Amino acid sequence: MFGVLKDYIFWHYTVAYVDQIYILKNYVWFLKRFFSIREVVKSLFSPWKRIQDDKGSLIRDPGNFFASLIVNTIMRIVGFFARMILLLIALICFLFLLVIALIVMVLWALIPLIVVFLFGKGVTLLFT
Amino acid sequence: MFDTKQDFFKNPSYRFHRAVALEHTFSKNVRKWVSIILDIVVVFSLVSLALNKAEELYPRTWNTIDPNIALGLLFTALSLWLFIKMLNYYFNSYYFYVEGLLERGKTGAQTPFTTQNYEVSDIYYLTKNGDLLKSFATSRYGEQILMRIGMKVEDVKRFLSSRTNVIRYDGRAEGLSNVFTLLNLASFLVENDAEFLQFLFEHNVRKEEFLGGTEWIERIVKEQKMKEHTWGRIALGKITPVGSDFAYGGAYLLSSYSEDFSRLVEGGSVNFQFVYGSDEIKQLQTILSRGKEANAILVGEEGVGIREVILDFARDITNDYTNPALKHKRVLSLNTKVLLATMPTKQDLEVTMLKIMDDAISAGNIILVVEDLPQFIHGCGLIGSDVMLLIDPYLAGEYIQFIATANTPEFHQAIEPNGAIMKRFEKIILREPGEKPLIRMIERIAEDHERQYPIFFTYPAIVEIIHSAQNYFDNAIMPDKAVDLLTEITSSMVNRREYVVSKKNVLDFVSTKTSIPLGVIGEDEREKLENLESYMKDLVVGQEEAIVVIANAMRRSRAGVRNPNRPIGSFLFLGPTGVGKTETAKTLAKVYFGNESAMSRLDMSEYQGEDGLGRLIGANNEAGALSLLLKTEPYGVFLLDEFEKANPKVLDIFLQLLDEGVVHNADGKKINGRNSIFIATSNAGANEIREAMKSGINLEDAKKGIIDTIIASGNLRPELVNRFDGIILFHPLSDDNYRKIAVLMLNKLKKRMYEKNINLVINDALIGVVMKHGIDPDFGARPMARAIQDTIEQKIANKIIAGNLGAGSTIEFSKEDFA
Numbered sequence: 027m028f029g030v031l032k033d034y035i036f037w038h039y040t041v042a043y044v045d046q047i048y049i050l051k052n053y054v055w056f057l058k059r060f061f062s063i064r065e066v067v068k069s070l071f072s073p074w075k076r077i078q079d080d081k082g083s084l085i086r087d088p089g090n091f092f093a094s095l096i097v098n099t100i101m102r103i104v105g106f107f108a109r110m111i112l113l114l115i116a117l118i119c120f121l122f123l124l125v126i127a128l129i130v131m132v133l134w135a136l137i138p139l140i141v142v143f144l145f146g147k148g149v150t151l152l153f154t
Numbered sequence: 155m156f157d158t159k160q161d162f163f164k165n166p167s168y169r170f171h172r173a174v175a176l177e178h179t180f181s182k183n184v185r186k187w188v189s190i191i192l193d194i195v196v197v198f199s200l201v202s203l204a205l206n207k208a209e210e211l212y213p214r215t216w217n218t219i220d221p222n223i224a225l226g227l228l229f230t231a232l233s234l235w236l237f238i239k240m241l242n243y244y245f246n247s248y249y250f251y252v253e254g255l256l257e258r259g260k261t262g263a264q265t266p267f268t269t270q271n272y273e274v275s276d277i278y279y280l281t282k283n284g285d286l287l288k289s290f291a292t293s294r295y296g297e298q299i300l301m302r303i304g305m306k307v308e309d310v311k312r313f314l315s316s317r318t319n320v321i322r323y324d325g326r327a328e329g330l331s332n333v334f335t336l337l338n339l340a341s342f343l344v345e346n347d348a349e350f351l352q353f354l355f356e357h358n359v360r361k362e363e364f365l366g367g368t369e370w371i372e373r374i375v376k377e378q379k380m381k382e383h384t385w386g387r388i389a390l391g392k393i394t395p396v397g398s399d400f401a402y403g404g405a406y407l408l409s410s411y412s413e414d415f416s417r418l419v420e421g422g423s424v425n426f427q428f429v430y431g432s433d434e435i436k437q438l439q440t441i442l443s444r445g446k447e448a449n450a451i452l453v454g455e456e457g458v459g460i461r462e463v464i465l466d467f468a469r470d471i472t473n474d475y476t477n478p479a480l481k482h483k484r485v486l487s488l489n490t491k492v493l494l495a496t497m498p499t500k501q502d503l504e505v506t507m508l509k510i511m512d513d514a515i516s517a518g519n520i521i522l523v524v525e526d527l528p529q530f531i532h533g534c535g536l537i538g539s540d541v542m543l544l545i546d547p548y549l550a551g552e553y554i555q556f557i558a559t560a561n562t563p564e565f566h567q568a569i570e571p572n573g574a575i576m577k578r579f580e581k582i583i584l585r586e587p588g589e590k591p592l593i594r595m596i597e598r599i600a601e602d603h604e605r606q607y608p609i610f611f612t613y614p615a616i617v618e619i620i621h622s623a624q625n626y627f628d629n630a631i632m633p634d635k636a637v638d639l640l641t642e643i644t645s646s647m648v649n650r651r652e653y654v655v656s657k658k659n660v661l662d663f664v665s666t667k668t669s670i671p672l673g674v675i676g677e678d679e680r681e682k683l684e685n686l687e688s689y690m691k692d693l694v695v696g697q698e699e700a701i702v703v704i705a706n707a708m709r710r711s712r713a714g715v716r717n718p719n720r721p722i723g724s725f726l727f728l729g730p731t732g733v734g735k736t737e738t739a740k741t742l743a744k745v746y747f748g749n750e751s752a753m754s755r756l757d758m759s760e761y762q763g764e765d766g767l768g769r770l771i772g773a774n775n776e777a778g779a780l781s782l783l784l785k786t787e788p789y790g791v792f793l794l795d796e797f798e799k800a801n802p803k804v805l806d807i808f809l810q811l812l813d814e815g816v817v818h819n820a821d822g823k824k825i826n827g828r829n830s831i832f833i834a835t836s837n838a839g840a841n842e843i844r845e846a847m848k849s850g851i852n853l854e855d856a857k858k859g860i861i862d863t864i865i866a867s868g869n870l871r872p873e874l875v876n877r878f879d880g881i882i883l884f885h886p887l888s889d890d891n892y893r894k895i896a897v898l899m900l901n902k903l904k905k906r907m908y909e910k911n912i913n914l915v916i917n918d919a920l921i922g923v924v925m926k927h928g929i930d931p932d933f934g935a936r937p938m939a940r941a942i943q944d945t946i947e948q949k950i951a952n953k954i955i956a957g958n959l960g961a962g963s964t965i966e967f968s969k970e971d972f973a
Binding site: 030033037041042045048052053055056059060061062063064066068069072075076077078086092108109112118119137138140141142143144145147148149150151152153154 | 172222223225226227228229230231232233234236237240244247254258273385386387390391393395396397398400401402403404474481482516517518
């Protein structure tokens with residue numbers, strides 16, 4: 027019995043933490059991949075959905091040229107804001123993940139004590 | 155007393171020991187249920203506390219329990235709930251340890267294949283008194299393995315309790331130091347326990363099948379664990395990213411003319427341990443990762459699985475198992491048929507094509523698949539467009555990658571000679587997969603069938619499906635034909651309400667489909683094989699020695715002693731005309747394949763000219779007679795009449811066909827003759843046979859001399875003569891033989907008359923007239939059929955027309971009728 031408890035405690039404060047780091051790394055990898063951070067940053071100023079109007083010639087058809095220029099600029103602005111919103115959501119998710127991970131890691135250290143405390147308290151309340 | 159022997163299998167220092175011990179004392183399933191009960195208790199306590207609080211605020215009778223008890227229940231349940239979560243985490247940490255290593259691609263000392271797996275530890279834990287075989291066979295993994303190899307639980311139990319030599323492995327633990335996986339353990343057991351091996355052998359399970367079944371179960375277990383390992387990269391990688399939609403373009407025009415392979419494979423099972431096509435996919439990844447001219451053309455026979463390779467490639471990109479250059483790429487397959495059908499003119503097609511290409515480039519992450527490139531080029535050519543010239547700048551550029559596909563003949567015909575196209579594409583040849591990848595692939599398809607239908611495939615059945623598809627179905631190529639066979643077997647079994655597919659079921663199915671007797675020899679067939687001579691003697695008259703030689707060859711073939719890489723049998727029948735050579739071939743088709751029409755016939759005298767070879771095996775896109783006949787009737791007797799008269803080049807083809815069972819036609823396609831019996835007939839040596847008979851010499855004694863004479867005359871080359879399984883000399887028939895043949899033929903006529911309700915009496919007068927007109931010194935019994943037709947049938951016909959013969963009448967001829 028004592029051997030099992032000793033092994034568990036050893037695991038709880040060593041191997042379990044290594045596992046948690048691996049799991050955290052997996053989720054970080056997942057978020058990076060899910061939001062395609064690198065690609066979104068690289069294309070931050072690209073037109074939305076890369077839709078661009080053919081501007082044509084400034085000399086031959088200046089009206090069309092400037093109309094297209096405006097459309098293209100709008101598409102870039104739309105693209106920029108859409109990507110910024112996505113990056114913001116990604117950032118919130120990363121922060122949320124880190125906060126959760128920190129809470130879990132801290133709580134993990136205390137969990138054996140919490141379990142013992144809750145159990146002792148519960149039994150006392152039940153039988154007194 | 156410390157028991158060292160017991161200690162080996164329950165050694166607490168093993169990595170997984172405590173997790174296994176936990177599982178066996180407080181299993182995952184029990185933990186799940188306890189956890190659910192605790193959830194209910196927590197909710198109940200919280201509701202009670204809330205009601206207590208409500209009572210304090212709005213006093214009335216709520217019939218609540220004491221708040222201290224509710225709080226006590228809540229704390230206790232919460233503590234136990236947390237305790238179970240801790241146990242689950244503790245268990246999972248070990249249970250998924252190897253899967254974690256696998257995901258992280260660990261190499262070096264600690265890999266999934268050098269670390270004792272949880273499943274092996276689980277079996278060790280069950281071991282009592284060192285009887286590892288028993289713990290293996292009764293463990294949940296062992297039971298699944300034994301079921302997969304087609305063993306019955308009762309048979310295994312009986313064997314375990316009746317073993318004469320129970321091997322205790324606790325004293326031989328050093329042998330287990332290299333046992334890490336279930337496969338290692340199965341291999342160890344089968345190598346160390348001769349009695350177990352013998353038991354498997356007696357139940358028609360070979361060592362390779364036992365290990366193959368183990369590999370299958372181990373793969374299923376690992377894949378299931380990967381799915382359960384929801385926090386692992388493989389499970390997380392299945393979730394489709396949203397970011398690339400924001401980063402890249404939509405390729406809207408292209409999307410309306412294409413099929414999105416990346417979407418097709420989304421959420422599909424991860425190709426983490428793919429085996430089939432792995433080389434091709436790696437090649438594809440390397441080529442498509444290049445800076446420019448990153449285009450590949452996949453070439454293979456139809457049915458070899460080109461589309462599957464591209465889908466696997468797309469799946470690897472979707473699941474992020476690819477190199478950085480291909481990350482977030484979208485694989486779209488251009489729907490060339492729709493494109494061609496909707497573009498009436500060259501201009502429409504070219505404008506749309508260019509727009510599509512620009513669209514793909516502006517999207518920024520497109521890999522464009524053009525399936526069946528030769529047909530697309532041809533289709534565009536019909537409306538006058540040179541599509542390759544049109545898209546050449548895109549092929550040469552760096553902004554879009556192409557994967558084209560082509561089947562082998564069209565590739566050699568239309569693409570390979572075109573240097574301009576070949577300059578832009580790197581060729582990847584897809585070959586038929588080897589046996590091991592094929593087994594994995596068919597196993598996976600069998601698993602799909604098992605999910606859809608109430609059916610269970612044993613491992614030996616899977617192997618047999620592949621062997622049978624390879625040996626008996628030549629009209630398609632692997633893996634298509636094996637998949638087709640598996641699908642047909644599934645529907646046949648489900649219709650018959652049989653649910654476990656064994657090797658025997660596969661052989662029976664193939665046997666029914668092909669008419670080739672296969673599998674275990676049944677009682678009826680055994681009797682037929684043992685008495686093959688007498689069956690044949692009833693139908694062939696006077697050629698007893700020939701029949702004995704053929705019957706022996708057929709028995710060898712059916713017993714499985716024959717070489718599968720040769721025809722079932724090959725015989726050279728020598729002798730005068732009309733002595734029963736063709737009749738023997740027909741009889742063989744009837745007796746062995748159950749049908750006289752299972753005989754194909756080629757008159758080799760028609761292939762005397764220089765063009766003979768082309769007409770026989772095909773040339774200039776025209777199929778040859780041999781190819782066609784072997785394709786339409788691959789299972790049966792193949793009669794080659796007047797064999798020696800064919801052109802020497804034609805005869806050379808038979809050197810290979812008789813030796814290896816296959817020849818290649820002009821297109822390089824294989825013509826399979828391994829499921830046929832080849833019978834070549836020849837009149838060469840007929841005079842020598844007659845002389846020998848006249849001199850009273852036994853034909854067998856004269857055989858060598860006669861064959862030497864034939865070879866010396868230049869009719870047949872010695873190497874060809876030696877290729878035949880048997881050379882059979884047919885002797886001229888005696889009067890007694892002719893009489894028997896006459897009776898046989900008259901009986902056939904009697905049968906035909908009987909169908910018209912006319913009873914024909916066969917008497918000496920009839921036999922006499924047939925013998926009088928039906929025997930010719932040069933043509934033997936060949937004129938006999940004509941004689942029956944000209945004399946007897948004619949007379950009967952006259953009587954019927956004259957109205958002298960009605961239904962139910964009997965007709966009997968006398969000598970005077972033929973005077």
